Amino acid sequence: MITENLPILLVVIPLLAAPLCVLLRQPTLVWGFATLVSWMVFAISIQLLILVLQDGTISYAIGDWAPPWGIEYRIDPASAFMQLVVAGIGAVSMVFAAKSVPHEIPERRIYLFYTMYLLCLTGLLGIVVTGDAFNLFVFLEISSLSSYVLISLGHDRRALTAAFQYLIMGTLGATFILIGVGLLYMVTGTLNIADLSGRLPEPAPRTSLVAFAFLTVGTSLKLALFPLHLWLPNAYTFAPSMVTAFLAATATKVSVYILLRFFFTVFGVDVAFFDLPVGDILLPLAIVAVFAASTVAIFQENVKRLLAYSSVAQIGYMILGISFATVNGLTAGIVHIFNHALIKGGLFMALGSVFLRLGTTQIDAMAGLGRQMPLTMAAFVAGGLSLVGIPLTSGFISKWYLVTGALEKGWWLVAILVVLGSLLAVIYVWRVIEAAYFRPAPAGAAQVKEAPLAMLAATWVLIGANLYFGIDSTLTVGTASRAAEVLLGLEI
């Protein structure tokens, strides 16, 4: 009974818990409740992944209305992997929030903060498990609207303008997706994603090509593909620490998932990559993203902003993998979604601890911090190494498959560029390490303590997972390559 209904429980539990937070009001109580809900959702997501890996794709008809008429929730290996990432990061972020949120959010707004967080979680999970294109748009807007609010709760007034800018760009992107879905409905008369793929006429008429264009641009706005990434650096820099860690690890990744769904499931790899030159457009954009954003990151004075630009670069790697349209390329893209969620989640959490103690994340203020907050900064170093892609970290696994994918296609230049891009990451990560370990603390600076246990634990869980999956990658690569095969239509 419960096992059958897991797909809907995954979405309904956080959705119903959100308004309950408003009723509870008392900050600690709300935190405890939201944490409980997040961990329940995480447990469900693990259960779902196990079920999908055992028995294959799960289809769930909402309200017993048979698809394609009713709304279907459909969990295949790709969505099972993504919902695990979102739920897992959500659960760990809540532990981190225990000390971080009371420090950064005014007490009277804390219950609203967690309400918004749960709504955002609902939206992100909904996007991943739904099998209905319009339902996907609705969940996208649930997650987007709540993330605008979460960002605007940052302590700096620039958080407000960052949230507003994100609202404008995000709404444009979501409306583009809405137009695309509408045009697809015009051509096929269905909104069910699996059904759509079978009904699109061949060769593609002009209407479905226009739909493809709108969907691609809209999703690229949401996932911050260079040059549509302008909203991202400010939003990540000024959002509260917990929000940055959560959104950086989930929101853009879920948008990459939407792109995968439309490219591979709806249109199919033949239309997207052989009839249309999508690979030829995405590949250069991805490479420019890696180099331009990494170069900008090197010159940032605020570490949070530095990591935000690094996120744009890392999204470039994911899109690069997707643009290959081969099993190894897609595996690299999907594995990097997972690994980067662990890396950036961990790094932004370490920065959140720094912010808690120092009140700033400027690089100069972090001088000598390696001795004062050894565990936090060690986590930062480990995460940084993984970001670069040093062997024995999970970042290496993604880069490995990316380079393999490029070589398999005979694209030597692309493989070399991937390695060169990593060298740029060495420079910006080194700037922080140099300040923290090789510079004395600024004269007259107050002695600071190590971060509280809850924040350290959350940071180290992600960094530890990062190191673990760098050594034993059977789970991540295994699931990702199955997802890649399903997306490419090699396995039903």
Place this chain on the structure above:
Amino acid sequence: MELVQGLYNYWIAMILMMAGFYVVISRGNLIKKIVGLNIFQTSVFLLYISMGAVEGGTAPILEEGLTRFSNPLPHVLILTAIVVGVATTALGLALIVRINEAYGTVEEEEIHAQDEPA
């Protein structure tokens, strides 16, 4: 002629869409940006409603003598999209109120100018 006459509501939807989009990009006043965003979203409502229309079709009500119905599904979808649009507008305006409290202006350039030295 067919291209214009037969598809005129799509043309209007597209013109509104581009007009709204242009307002969003070109105006520095945050309120005007939200107005532009609204026009942009409304054009999509028109697009959806147009695609549901059936020539000579009536409202989808079961009654004696009525045989041709318009497709009700796009109408239902767009009700949801309208709700999303209202929520977005409300949130956008709420943010503008907060921005105005923090900066004392709703002009983008003046806001940037205030943040420059910081």
